[in-house]
Amino acid sequence: MKNKKIKIIAVMSVLLMLLISGCNKSNDTESSLSTDESSVSSSSSVKQPAVKAFAKAHSTEVIDGVTYVDGILIVNKTYSLPKSYNYGLTDETLKAFNKMKNAAAKDNIYLEIASGFRSYEEQEALYNEYKSENGQKKADTYSARPGHSEHQSGMAIDVNGADFSMVGQKDMKWLGKHCAEYGFIIRFPKNKESITGYSYEPWHIRYVGKKTAKEIKKQGICLEEYLGVTSKYNPQ
Numbered sequence: 255m256k257n258k259k260i261k262i263i264a265v266m267s268v269l270l271m272l273l274i275s276g277c278n279k280s281n282d283t284e285s286s287l288s289t290d291e292s293s294v295s296s297s298s299s300v301k302q303p304a305v306k307a308f309a310k311a312h313s314t315e316v317i318d319g320v321t322y323v324d325g326i327l328i329v330n331k332t333y334s335l336p337k338s339y340n341y342g343l344t345d346e347t348l349k350a351f352n353k354m355k356n357a358a359a360k361d362n363i364y365l366e367i368a369s370g371f372r373s374y375e376e377q378e379a380l381y382n383e384y385k386s387e388n389g390q391k392k393a394d395t396y397s398a399r400p401g402h403s404e405h406q407s408g409m410a411i412d413v414n415g416a417d418f419s420m421v422g423q424k425d426m427k428w429l430g431k432h433c434a435e436y437g438f439i440i441r442f443p444k445n446k447e448s449i450t451g452y453s454y455e456p457w458h459i460r461y462v463g464k465k466t467a468k469e470i471k472k473q474g475i476c477l478e479e480y481l482g483v484t485s486k487y488n489p490q
């Protein structure tokens with residue numbers, strides 16, 4: 255008991271001294287700023303290599319015109335698929351969707367595939383329609399140019415429609431909350447428009463597998479950020 259008291263007194267007096275010396279020093283804060291800054295910048299330049307070592311290195315492979323980053327197929331404004339890539343929805347995607355659909359039904363949420371696989375030609379017709387309706391600039395914010403649609407990969411699904419009035423609906427909320435448990439990500443999240451190149455689409459999900467989906471959700475990032483890639487059309 256006695257020792258403890260002495261210790262407390264000792265700690266308190268040290269704190270007091272620090273406070274007093276802190277007060278005294280406050281007068282020359284400005285003059286000490288320059289030295290503080292230089293010490294910060296020099297220490298951060300020393301630390302930089304260590305920070306870089308933590309940044310994930312990505313491996314990119316192109317197989318038959320299809321780009322895989324860390325083994326994950328990527329299709330966006332930067333990366334396209336060949337016209338001949340025409341395989342329908344993948345088995346994994348369909349299985350995962352059906353599993354999710356059954357789980358959702360137990361919560362009285364009904365999920366349907368409004369749009370799954372889309373061929374190059376189908377996307378071309380769709381995009382051209384939007385382009386003639388709204389102009390290219392606007393169309394590019396919500397529709398992919400042919401060869402650049404994730405729907406052509408067979409791993410993307412529009413759930414229950416593709417309409418901006420669906421934002422905030424309870425089925426979309428359920429999807430956002432649970433889709434990662436089945437291996438899907440909300441591919442074009444809110445506040446990531448400048449990175450994905452697309453408006454927020456709560457209905458468009460992309461199959462990436464459970465582990466990746468959960469990690470992306472946990473980090474609150476989009477696929478581009480996860481893979482360290484851009485989504486921008488080549489200027490023509």
Ligand SMILES: [Zn+2]
Pocket residue numbers: 405410411412416458
């Ligand atoms: Zn879609």
